[in-house]
Amino acid sequence: MTHDHDLVLRPTEAQTAAALAPPPGRTGGDLVVETLRSLGATTVFGLPGQHALAVFDAVRRSDLRLVGLxxxxxxxxAADAYGRVTGEAAPLLLSTGPGALTALPALQEAAAASAPVLAISSQIPLAGLGGARHGYLHELRDQQASFRDVVKSxxxxxxxxxxxxxxxxxWQSALTAPHGPVWVEIPEDVLRAETVLPQVTGVDATPPELAPRPELTALAAHWLTQAARPVIVAGGGVIRSDAAGKLKQLAERLDAPVVTTYGGKGAFPWAHPLxxxxxVEDRHxxxxxxxxxxxxxxxxxxxxLSSNYGTFAxxxxxxxxxxxxxxxxSNYPALGIHADARPALQALLETVGERTDxxxxxxxxxxxxKVRTRIxxxxxxxxxxxxTAIRKAVPDRSPTFWDMTILGYWAWAGFDARRPNTMHSAQGAxxxxxxxxxxxxxAVAEPDTPVLAVSGDGGAMYGLAELATAQQYxxxxxxxIVDDGGYGILREYMTDAYxxxxxxxxxxPxxxxxxxxxGVPAVRSTPDTLTADLKRCLTTPGPSVxxxxxxxRMFAPTHE
Structure with a gap:
């Protein structure tokens, strides 16, 4: 009797021929690149360091696109955003020690926002591992321990x-719901050493679907059908699961109002009657x-934030x-359904009754x-x-990215993200x-679509070096850049408190x-000319400032 899995494991003639005659001069770095290509990766982000050079050399000899920041x-x-926009795992190539550690805040944000980032870091040579201190450049006592509490695996x-x-x-871990960043660590000498292993082909890392238990969705559907005043809160999981269409169907079937969290911006149409x-920071x-x-x-x-600072009761x-x-x-007792948003919403759509309100x-x-009157x-x-000026200037399809700045805080609550997965910020971490x-x-993920970034002058200082990246590519x-000469939101918080x-x-500067x-065109704008200035820049190819x-000033939230 022949089983299906036997057929899957049997190599083709072409695979056998390739395995018997691998190209000469390949290294562990080539195995990294071949695996990424076999998994479907087309683009990698990162910058080289001494221990990671073999990987970057392998990338050079491959058809992978390297975006070096x-x-x-x-x-x-950048890898975080690529993962959010495409839904694919975004490879991030890092060196050892300082280079790896410098990426920790980005990986924390990817974890908080469920962005699939595949970080591949070099490590000191094998001889230096095991607990003793050998004095290698970039050496850490336990490098992976620095990442274990941040990444998913x-x-x-x-x-x-x-x-x-x-x-x-x-790769599979990064793309299994909930998505998130993962960490792979490979010693330098393993990356550099020549290998006679066959070329990597046919790697399958398809993530399993996280489906809901049917008895739980049946009970939830019964409660929602019989409810007098059902309401839906849509978070970032709806966006990551590409479930906005199913959310809208369910809300309309139930006549249930929908509020989106800051991470769920765009999950439900802004101007919809429901x-x-x-x-979410408004008491009304x-x-x-x-x-x-x-x-x-x-x-x-x-x-x-989504619970209005824990005042939601x-x-x-x-x-x-x-x-x-x-x-x-973790914050409120509930009928907890451990599932990805898309299959769970589909299960509810198949079982919930229709109600009219x-x-x-x-x-x-x-x-x-009441909210408008208060503001x-x-x-x-x-x-x-x-x-309003920004919304007029930015095409509906364009992704927007907002820093932790006063205008970004306003956008969380008051900006109309007209399509799912088009508004992103660092509010997770x-x-x-x-x-x-x-x-x-x-912009790397969607090269034919203009992208907007919004920063304050304080946050902008973190990324000035990437003007060179924007121009180079x-x-x-x-x-x-909204320039108020300081950390505006912290200035306001501290003044109010102290x-x-x-x-x-x-x-x-x-x-x-x-x-x-x-070499990046720039303009100094005013509130009256902002729409025109942004439109001109967004319709001109290439980077601009x-x-x-x-x-x-921030709006005053109400918690009482």
Missing amino acids: RVENNAGF VHTVRAASQIPSAIAAA SLRSW VTDHLEDADVLLVVGSGLGE PRGRIVQIEADLGKLE PQAPKRVEETLT EGQDRALEQNLL GGLGYAFPAALGA GLDVTWL GASTATELGR DFVALAESF VVLPETL
């Missing part, structure tokens, strides 16, 4: 024959959620669909009117007008400097002149 952390942010290689399996296992938008929206008798939370852990039942087991019921859109509009009473017309290098990664990214701010005022010194000298 100037700082490892920025390379990590760690994979170590100690022999060339282990390379394909380790990378395949890491859309509560993203004002919190009240609306608390009034629900059944609250369906999809792809969110209801963390600090639900009175009804909660159903939580979450791919990250560690987030399931003509008052639901009216309740949504009443809540949004309008805070004298924040400038900030709202800037969001909250590190500075994300927007511009991430936008470069998105001709990446179609427009970088809006009556004065410390270490928030910054000397900074002439950003226009600096950009032009890299728009500098807006303005001091902005």
Whole structure:
């Protein structure tokens, strides 16, 4: 009797011929590249270091596209964005010690945002491993320990024959829900050594689907069908799972209002009659959620921001669909369904009954009117007008990337992301400097689509070196820098809390002149000319910088 798996394991004649006559001069670095190509990778990010040179040499001799950035952390942010935009695992090539450690903040953001990044790092030679200190350059006592608490999984290689399996296992881990960054570590001498192993072909690392248990979705469907006031909270898991269409179907079938978390921006149409938008730091929206008798939370852990700083106190039942087991019921008791958003929403669509609630859109509009009235009473017309100006300038299909800056905080709540997976920020881990290098990664992923990055002057200083990257590769990214001479949001927080701010005022360059010194066109803008300036830059191929000298203020959130 012949089983299907026997047929899969039998090599073809071409594979056998290739295995018997591998090309000469190949190294462990070639095994890395061949495995990546076999898995479907076309692009890698990173920058070389002494221990990783064999990998980069192998990339040179391959058809992989290498995008070399100037700082490892920025390379990590670029890979993060590439993974978010494409849904593919983004290879990130790093050297040992300082080079690897410099990428840690980017990997933390990728973990918080469930971005599939495949970090491959070199390591000191095998002779230096095992606990003793040998004095190798870049040596760490336990390099992988620095990453174990950040990434989703760690994979170590100690022999060339282990390379394909380790990378395949890491690739599968990165793309198994919830997506996330993974770490592969390979010693320098293993990468450099010549190998007689056959060329790597036919690697399969297809991730398994994380499907819901049917008895749980059956109960959730019953609760939602019988609910008087169901409401849906859509988080970043809806975006990562490409489930926005199914979310919309379910909301309309139930007549259930939908609020998107900051990570879930674009998961539900902004102007839909059932859309509560993203004002999760507003007490009126919190009240609306608390009034629900059944609250369906999809792809969110209801963390600090999404729970309005923990002030959300639900009175009804909660159903939580979450791919990250560690987030399931971690903040609120619920009917916890451990599943990826897409198959879970499909299961609900197949079992939920249809309900009609003509008052639901009216309740949504009443809540949004209260939000607008509150914001309008805070004298924040400038900030709202800037969001409007940006929205007018940016094509609907264009990805936007926002740094941890006041205008970015406004965008979390008030920017209309008109399509799923087009608005990204570093709000997962909250590190500075994300927007511009991430936008470069998105431009690599979608070279025919202009990309917008938004930073404050403080956050912009983290990524200035990547102006050289943008110019070198001709990446179609427009970088809006709001220049207020300091860390604006920290200045505001400290002044409110302590009556004065410390270490928030910054000397900074002439950003226009600096950009032009890299060969990147730049313009100094005003609130009145911002739309026109952005449109001109976004429709001109290649990188550009728009500098807006303005001091902005945050809206006052309400927690009580």
